[in-house]
Amino acid sequence: MTANQSSLKQTSQQSSFLMPVLIGAGIALLLIVLLLSTVNNPDPAWSPYWKLRPLIVVPLAGATGGFFYYLMKPMRSKTGWQKIAAFALCLIVYVFGLWIGTILGLDGTLWD
Numbered sequence: 001m002t003a004n005q006s007s008l009k010q011t012s013q014q015s016s017f018l019m020p021v022l023i024g025a026g027i028a029l030l031l032i033v034l035l036l037s038t039v040n041n042p043d044p045a046w047s048p049y050w051k052l053r054p055l056i057v058v059p060l061a062g063a064t065g066g067f068f069y070y071l072m073k074p075m076r077s078k079t080g081w082q083k084i085a086a087f088a089l090c091l092i093v094y095v096f097g098l099w100i101g102t103i104l105g106l107d108g109t110l111w112d
Contacts, residue, residue, distance in 0.1 A: 061101025
């Protein structure tokens with residue numbers, strides 16, 4: 001294998017790793033932005049930068065769910081019930097991670 005082919009293979013592996021992570025973080029960011037946009041009158045006791053924490057923590061939780069999806073690639077490539085179980089497990093882990101990330105991000109403000 002030449003150096004050029006090796007670098008192409010490495011770039012392909014990096015992009016296949018980054019795509020689910022970025023998609024997971026993007027979905028989480030979209031959901032938390034939609035939730036935060038519904039807050040019209042925040043409590044004056046909260047810090048003026050109270051939105052910053054959920055905007056960081058929730059996408060990180062979504063990125064972690066995307067990373068789990070990437071790690072389950074060998075199971076998702078199988079056939080039959082194993083493939084369905086792998087997708088279901090990925091969905092459960094992603095939703096659970098988003099839920100925990102939302103709790104941690106909004107703790108002390110909207111989640112009190």
